[in-house]
Amino acid sequence: MANYSLSAIKPGVEMSTRSFSRSIPHPVTLLSVSDGVNENIATMSWVAAVSRKPPLLMVSVSPKRYSHDLMLRAGEFAIIVLTDARKNLATLAGTHSGKESNKWDMEEFKNLKQQAKQVKAPVLKHCGVVLECRLVNHVPSGDHTIMIGEVIHASGKSETPPLILSDHKYFKLGSFLEKYP
Amino acid sequence: MANYSLSAIKPGVEMSTRSFSRSIPHPVTLLSVSDGVNENIATMSWVAAVSRKPPLLMVSVSPKRYSHDLMLRAGEFAIIVLTDARKNLATLAGTHSGKESNKWDMEEFKNLKQQAKQVKAPVLKHCGVVLECRLVNHVPSGDHTIMIGEVIHASGKSETPPLILSDHKYFKLGSFLEKYP
Numbered sequence: 034m035a036n037y038s039l040s041a042i043k044p045g046v047e048m049s050t051r052s053f054s055r056s057i058p059h060p061v062t063l064l065s066v067s068d069g070v071n072e073n074i075a076t077m078s079w080v081a082a083v084s085r086k087p088p089l090l091m092v093s094v095s096p097k098r099y100s101h102d103l104m105l106r107a108g109e110f111a112i113i114v115l116t117d118a119r120k121n122l123a124t125l126a127g128t129h130s131g132k133e134s135n136k137w138d139m140e141e142f143k144n145l146k147q148q149a150k151q152v153k154a155p156v157l158k159h160c161g162v163v164l165e166c167r168l169v170n171h172v173p174s175g176d177h178t179i180m181i182g183e184v185i186h187a188s189g190k191s192e193t194p195p196l197i198l199s200d201h202k203y204f205k206l207g208s209f210l211e212k213y214p
Numbered sequence: 215m216a217n218y219s220l221s222a223i224k225p226g227v228e229m230s231t232r233s234f235s236r237s238i239p240h241p242v243t244l245l246s247v248s249d250g251v252n253e254n255i256a257t258m259s260w261v262a263a264v265s266r267k268p269p270l271l272m273v274s275v276s277p278k279r280y281s282h283d284l285m286l287r288a289g290e291f292a293i294i295v296l297t298d299a300r301k302n303l304a305t306l307a308g309t310h311s312g313k314e315s316n317k318w319d320m321e322e323f324k325n326l327k328q329q330a331k332q333v334k335a336p337v338l339k340h341c342g343v344v345l346e347c348r349l350v351n352h353v354p355s356g357d358h359t360i361m362i363g364e365v366i367h368a369s370g371k372s373e374t375p376p377l378i379l380s381d382h383k384y385f386k387l388g389s390f391l392e393k394y395p
Contacts, residue, residue: 048343048368053271054263054345056295056368058376058387060239081262082235083274084356090238091272091360093264113239120391128395153271162237172353174362175265179272181355187229187237195239195380198394199387206239206380207388210301213379214309 054079058199061115061123064092064102067154068107074136075100076083076127079177080112088184090164091103093177099131104168104180109152112182114162116193117205122160123196151186235260235346239380242296242304245273247279249288256281257308259379260358263292269365271345274358280312285349285361290333290394295343297374298386303341304377332367340346343370 048056059078066073079093092112094101104110115123122141122195129136134143137155145157151165166182194206229237240259247254260274273293275282285291295305303322310317317323318336326338332346347363354360375387 048370050269050368051266053269053343053345053365053368054266056345056370056376057243057261057263057271058241058295060241062238079262079264080238081240081260081272081274083260083272083360084239084358085235085355087234087309088231088234089356089358090234091262091264091274091355093262093272100316113238114239114241117391124395149332162234163245164234164237170353170355172271172351172360174351175270177245177270179264179353179360181353181360184234187231187234189229189237194385194388196235196391197239197378197387199274199376201394203394204375205388205391206319206378207375207386208386210298210377212314213382213384214305 055200058197060121061114061116061196061198061203063113063122063157064100064108064110065154066103066110066115068103069153071103072135073100073103073131074126074142075131076123083181089169089181090166090184091179091181093179095177102176105171107153108168110166110168110182111149111152111154111156113157113160115196116161117196118193119160120196120203121139131145146183152175161195162187236381239378242377242379242384244294244296244303244307244338245281245291246335246337247284247288247291248293249284250334252284253316253318253335254281254284254312254322255307257304264362271347271363271365273361274355275361276358282359286352287389289349291347291349291363292330292333292335292337292345293345294338294341296377296378297342299374300341301384303378342376343368344359
């Protein structure tokens with residue numbers, strides 16, 4: 034892919050710290066959360082593993098997002114690591130707010146909806162790996178809150194590679210290079 | 215890439231929560247840190263943006279790693295988001311500990327070493343985007359510590375795509391699909 038060019042960086046010009054996040058490749062995930070009364074599904078890309086034992090991940094969520102307070106009330110959530118076939122769901126969930134309507138009522142989500150094993154929030158089948166989490170900590174950090182979840186259930190039969198967000202663009206995962214030692 | 219198969223997941227079998235991190239694609243970065251006396255360069259993959267204003271990123275570091283206490287003492291660090299041409303540096307830094315010898319003395323690092331703009335730690339030229347950070351918070355989380363850095367300087371002229379770690383394997387970034395809206 035010789036024509037990759039990070040638009041945040043102009044040749045010979047220093048990069049703005051404002052656009053630093055574009056230079057880090059991130060996964061594309063859907064966050065599903067329900068407190069038993071209200072539910073939401075939202076696109077989240079600032080997601081990473083943070084501990085092996087216990088298994089913890091973090092997702093950084095803006096307090097402006099409908100999911101933010103819902104996560105704090107629910108004390109649990111699910112992260113669906115999307116495969117590249119599912120980028121349309123990320124765009125759909127990322128461009129509608131749960132404040133206006135319940136995205137779970139949309140055909141695209143309703144058709145793939147299934148019950149999770151350990152959390153109240155519904156999850157999606159055939160979309161990637163599902164990581165069900167118990168919220169164990171939350172840390173306000175700048176204009177977002179780092180939500181830390183313990184992975185209490187993991188499932189998925191993924192034979193399609195995960196979708197990547199880099200430079201605010203969707204990419205497929207490319208060729209295998211080698212195993213990390 | 216039809217033959218992608220996440221080895222953490224056996225078809226029809228539920229995944230272990232222990233191996234959940236393999237199912238999340240992560241960037242491959244080098245962490246450089248110096249407290250003015252001691253310095254280190256180490257491979258870190260659990261890295262993500264967490265705030266836009268101020269620009270914050272997180273890197274999750276095990277207390278067993280030589281970099282851990284060095285970061286706390288230094289109060290600053292740099293993250294180099296590696297391009298796919300530099301996977302050998304990630305393997306090199308990831309398989310040697312700074313406890314035994316200074317990896318900056320290795321030819322591979324010495325030849326690319328250059329002074330950072332805002333932090334004491336040296337950085338690397340021609341390897342990817344360099345994000346210089348001031349440590350603003352650290353949060354013990356399971357068997358790691360989430361180190362939160364404010365990006366105070368960003369530089370790089372990247373026309374090669376970033377390297378991805380997925381399922382404990384290096385991958386190239388694949389084909390561009392579309393812009394995130």
